[in-house]
Amino acid sequence: MAERVGFIGLGIMGHAMAQNLLKAGFDLCVWNRTPGRADDLIRAGARGASSPADLASRCQIIFVCVSDTPDVKAVILGETGIIQGAEAGSLVIDMSTISPLATREIADLLREKGIYMLDAPVSGGSEGALQGTLSIMVGGEPEQMERAMPYLLAMGKSITHVGGHGAGQMVKLVNQILVVVTGLAVSEALLFAQAGNLDLAKTIEAVAGGAAGSWMLSHRGPQILNRDWRPGFTIDLQQKDLRLILEAADQLGVPLIATSLVFNLYRTLQARGLGNEGNHALIKALEHLAGIEVGSQR
Amino acid sequence: MAERVGFIGLGIMGHAMAQNLLKAGFDLCVWNRTPGRADDLIRAGARGASSPADLASRCQIIFVCVSDTPDVKAVILGETGIIQGAEAGSLVIDMSTISPLATREIADLLREKGIYMLDAPVSGGSEGALQGTLSIMVGGEPEQMERAMPYLLAMGKSITHVGGHGAGQMVKLVNQILVVVTGLAVSEALLFAQAGNLDLAKTIEAVAGGAAGSWMLSHRGPQILNRDWRPGFTIDLQQKDLRLILEAADQLGVPLIATSLVFNLYRTLQARGLGNEGNHALIKALEHLAGIEVGSQR
Numbered sequence: 027m028a029e030r031v032g033f034i035g036l037g038i039m040g041h042a043m044a045q046n047l048l049k050a051g052f053d054l055c056v057w058n059r060t061p062g063r064a065d066d067l068i069r070a071g072a073r074g075a076s077s078p079a080d081l082a083s084r085c086q087i088i089f090v091c092v093s094d095t096p097d098v099k100a101v102i103l104g105e106t107g108i109i110q111g112a113e114a115g116s117l118v119i120d121m122s123t124i125s126p127l128a129t130r131e132i133a134d135l136l137r138e139k140g141i142y143m144l145d146a147p148v149s150g151g152s153e154g155a156l157q158g159t160l161s162i163m164v165g166g167e168p169e170q171m172e173r174a175m176p177y178l179l180a181m182g183k184s185i186t187h188v189g190g191h192g193a194g195q196m197v198k199l200v201n202q203i204l205v206v207v208t209g210l211a212v213s214e215a216l217l218f219a220q221a222g223n224l225d226l227a228k229t230i231e232a233v234a235g236g237a238a239g240s241w242m243l244s245h246r247g248p249q250i251l252n253r254d255w256r257p258g259f260t261i262d263l264q265q266k267d268l269r270l271i272l273e274a275a276d277q278l279g280v281p282l283i284a285t286s287l288v289f290n291l292y293r294t295l296q297a298r299g300l301g302n303e304g305n306h307a308l309i310k311a312l313e314h315l316a317g318i319e320v321g322s323q324r
Numbered sequence: 325m326a327e328r329v330g331f332i333g334l335g336i337m338g339h340a341m342a343q344n345l346l347k348a349g350f351d352l353c354v355w356n357r358t359p360g361r362a363d364d365l366i367r368a369g370a371r372g373a374s375s376p377a378d379l380a381s382r383c384q385i386i387f388v389c390v391s392d393t394p395d396v397k398a399v400i401l402g403e404t405g406i407i408q409g410a411e412a413g414s415l416v417i418d419m420s421t422i423s424p425l426a427t428r429e430i431a432d433l434l435r436e437k438g439i440y441m442l443d444a445p446v447s448g449g450s451e452g453a454l455q456g457t458l459s460i461m462v463g464g465e466p467e468q469m470e471r472a473m474p475y476l477l478a479m480g481k482s483i484t485h486v487g488g489h490g491a492g493q494m495v496k497l498v499n500q501i502l503v504v505v506t507g508l509a510v511s512e513a514l515l516f517a518q519a520g521n522l523d524l525a526k527t528i529e530a531v532a533g534g535a536a537g538s539w540m541l542s543h544r545g546p547q548i549l550n551r552d553w554r555p556g557f558t559i560d561l562q563q564k565d566l567r568l569i570l571e572a573a574d575q576l577g578v579p580l581i582a583t584s585l586v587f588n589l590y591r592t593l594q595a596r597g598l599g600n601e602g603n604h605a606l607i608k609a610l611e612h613l614a615g616i617e618v619g620s621q622r
Contacts, residue, residue, distance in 0.1 A: 102363075126520070139599050149534045161534045162386070163378040189523055196520040197527050203513040204536035207582075211505030215498045216570070221578040225487055231496050232484035236447045236459045237556075238502035240538035256536075271516070278520050280519035280614050284582065288334040316578050 028052055031177060032085035034078050034101050035122070036255075039148070040091035042155035043121070043181045047089075048072055050180035057240070079111030087177060088118045097125040102132055103324075114140030117170055119177075123147045125270055126192035126199070127277060131310055133166070137272040142170045145191065146181065147198035151258045159183040159260045159302070165194030199274060202267045206288040206305065207244045213309035215243075216250060220320045222323040226251050246306035251321050257304035264291050265307045326350055329475055330375050330383035332399050334361040337446070338389035339481045340453035342418070345352045345387075346370055348478035352527070355379045366508070376402070377409030385475060386416045387603050392564055393422040401429055412438030414593075415468055419460075421445045423568055424490035424497070424520070426576060431489040443489065445496035446480065449556045457481040467587075488525030497572060500565045504586040504603065506540045511607035513541075514548060518618045526551050544604035550618050555602035562603045 028200045033044040036058040044067055048054050056064045057075040068074050075081035078101045082088050088108055092098055098120055102108045108118055108244075118142065119127065133143040140153060144166035153229045154160040160182035164171050171178075171187050176187050219229045230247045233239070246258075266287045292310040296313075300307055313319050331342040334356040342365055346352050354362045355373040366372050373379035376399045382581045386406055391395055396418055400406045406416055416434060418427065418441065431441040442464035445469050452458040458480035462469050462526050469476075469485050476483050486495045514534075517527050528545045531537070544556075573580045589609040598605055 148379070149531070149536070151335075151535075160622075161530065163530050170499070171360065184530075184533055186526065188526050188530055193522060196517070196522055197530050199519045200513045200520075200527055201524070201531040203516055203538045204509050204531060204538070204541065207509030207512060208506050208536070208538055211502050211509065212580050214505060215501040215579055218501055218573060218576075218578055218580060218583075219494070220359070220570065221576040224491060224494055224498070228415045228484065228486050229498055230484055231448060232459065232461050232495050233447070233499040233502060235482055237448070237539050237543070238499045238506070240502070240506055240540075241535050242538075243502065245535070274520065275566065278516075278519040280516055281514055281610075282516060283585065283610075283613075284508050285516075287585075312579075312581075314582075318578065 028176065029086035030055065030084060031082040032056070032075070032088040033089045034058070034081060034088065035092040036067070037091070038152050039155045040169055041067070042152065043091060044072070044232050045306065046180045052177065052180070055081050055085050063219070077106035078108045079106045080113035080303045082108040082116065083238055086110065086116050087174065088116060088119060091121040092124065092227050093311070095128045098122050098124050099128065103135060109136060109139060109141065110140070112141050117142040117144065117173060119144045119146050119174055121246070123148050123198050123267055123270065124195060126195040126227055126274055129165070129192040129195050142167065142189065144170050144174060145147070145194040146178065147194055149198065149201050153258070155181070156300060161199040162186070163194040164190050165189050166191050172296065173293045196274070198265065201263070203271060205242065205283050206264065206308070207238045207284045209246065209285065209306060209308050210288050212242050212247055213312050214248065216309060217312050217316055217318070220318055221316070228318065250306055255303040255307045257302065259305050261292050261295055261305055261307060261322065262301035265296065267320070292322065326474065327384035328353065328382060330354070330379040330386040332356070332379060332386065332388045333367070333390040335389070336450050337453045339365070340387060340450065341387070341532050344456045345447050345475060350475065350478070350490050353383050355372070361512055362570065375404035376400070376406045378405045380406040380409035380414065381411070384414050385472065386410065386414060387419060388416065389419040391420065393426045396420050396422050397426065397430065401433060407434060407437060407439065408565070410439050413441040415442065415471060417442045417472055419444050421496050421565055421568065422493060424493040424572055427463070427490040427493050439464065441489065442468055442472060443493055444522040447496065449498050452558070453479070459493040460484070460582050461495040463487055464489050466535050495573070497565065497569045498564070501569060501580070501583050503540065504562065504566065505582045506538045507604060507606050508543065508586055510538070510540050510545055510548070511603070511610050514607060514618050515547065515610050515614055515616070516587040518616055519614070524618065526621070533622065548604055548607055551619050553605045555600065557603050558600055559593055559603055559605060560599035563594065565586065566590070
């Protein structure tokens with residue numbers, strides 16, 4: 027029997043995910059800091075709540091999808107937070123991307139009240155959220171993941187249990203290292219190709235199928251050639267995740283030379299007011315250093 | 325009607341490629357600096373030649389697959405080189421990976437004698453050479469590429485014309501930038517995952533299908549977890565190609581920060597005597613800096 031489901035955080039990602047839960051027929055209650063974002067969901071059959079605590083008192087499964095570590099702490103542990111309303115036995119599932127260390131601390135505090143937690147950050151962007159095809163990386167107790175599966179399947183396609191509390195967040199950060207440094211590979215390769223006066227579309231076609239291939243090359247490469255900087259994921263959000271990575275790496279004592287390099291290159295783009303562009307605009311930082319522009323007259 | 329075909333350079337790659345030409349039924353003549361490498365091909369029906377010039381005097385289509393720019397110059401322009409024996413109208417196809425600038429110079433010198441040239445470097449490694457599934461990036465005149473197609477199809481699967489003389493070499497170098505910097509992404513991500521005590525196989529599984537995915541992650545990631553350093557492509561050969569890239573980048577005036585970083589990291593592995601290991605052993609350079617080892621007890 028399905029439990030009552032709550033969803034906190036109706037940004038671009040959370041709104042689409044809540045919509046998919048509603049479409050799948052679950053009894054849904056929603057809350058957002060800016061109330062207007064809930065209106066259409068309520069018209070479509072969701073119930074509204076007056077606070078995270080209010081929502082938690084009425085649901086057994088409580089999803090959270092907000093921006094950063096302080097926001098998650100506020101809606102879970104704050105004065106009107108989930109922890110003030112949730113009954114023992116409830117399950118909080120945090121789909122935000124936040125600090126793995128903070129995740130373990132929050133899970134410990136919830137456990138003291140008999141409340142379960144999973145960290146379940148996602149990849150796949152706003153497109154994946156809309157289509158219900160997100161990849162979801164789950165950390166926490168396997169039994170709780172089993173309990174959450176019917177709801178997760180309404181939002182995602184590939185759902186993987188990767189370890190204990192915080193492991194989902196750690197794997198998400200690994201994902202982001204791969205995304206940005208592979209993006210650096212694509213940027214540097216296209217810059218070199220441009221300097222060498224190559225036909226860039228043909229170049230991508232010739233190499234994408236082999237050992238040089240990547241999702242970033244096949245999907246963002248052509249977008250770069252068209253100088254289409256619309257975001258699948260913005261530089262500002264990418265920087266938030268890189269900050270989490272570098273903070274975790276510092277705590278773990280592991281050097282991340284390439285990831286730090288990308289963080290600093292993105293900084294230069296933020297300084298130029300380009301934080302709202304897609305993360306593939308990384309190449310603009312290299313173009314600026316090289317004094318050439320990809321896609322310009324050959 | 326098929327023309328007579330010559331093949332110069334019977335190393336691991338060239339030997340396998342010559343074998344595929346022979347299997348496809350072409351009339352083949354071979355030459356190698358160390359003659360013993362030709363023995364089994366001659367037993368299987370190929371004819372031997374006493375020098376590149378001798379070979380060139382008997383063939384209209386002359387393949388070259390040797391190690392580096394000086395080797396190509398020696399077999400094409402040297403005292404007993406192709407240029408001394410080839411008739412006007414012959415076609416020289418260089419499948420080595422060498423300097424794009426030197427390629428254009430060689431093509432100019434051959435053209436003065438009425439000899440055509442294509443640069444046609446390959447990717448896909450020794451496995452691709454054996455199976456006849458190489459990717460071949462062709463620079464030069466399109467009509468000459470048409471002429472070469474029956475022979476190229478015996479050796480490769482994806483054959484792309486990418487531009488004029490030297491463009492094949494340039495695209496190959498773009499390919500190598502992507503390979504090594506994407507490899508750096510994989511290395512840094514796995515190192516971070518190890519430091520964070522994650523299950524690395526599960527981690528790869530969770531992220532490989534999305535925006536973080538790459539050929540290097542899917543193919544070399546699992547090999548790294550098994551600490552299997554057998555080469556698809558050795559560090560020493562990779563360094564030769566990186567040197568060509570950095571030399572070309574210097575001539576073109578374009579900075580390549582990440583590729584330079586990888587070149588220097590590989591240097592540290594060569595200094596430790598690891599030049600014969602596969603290019604995915606790059607992670608050992610990061611492990612050395614971090615003082616941890618991927619795949620060790622968690």
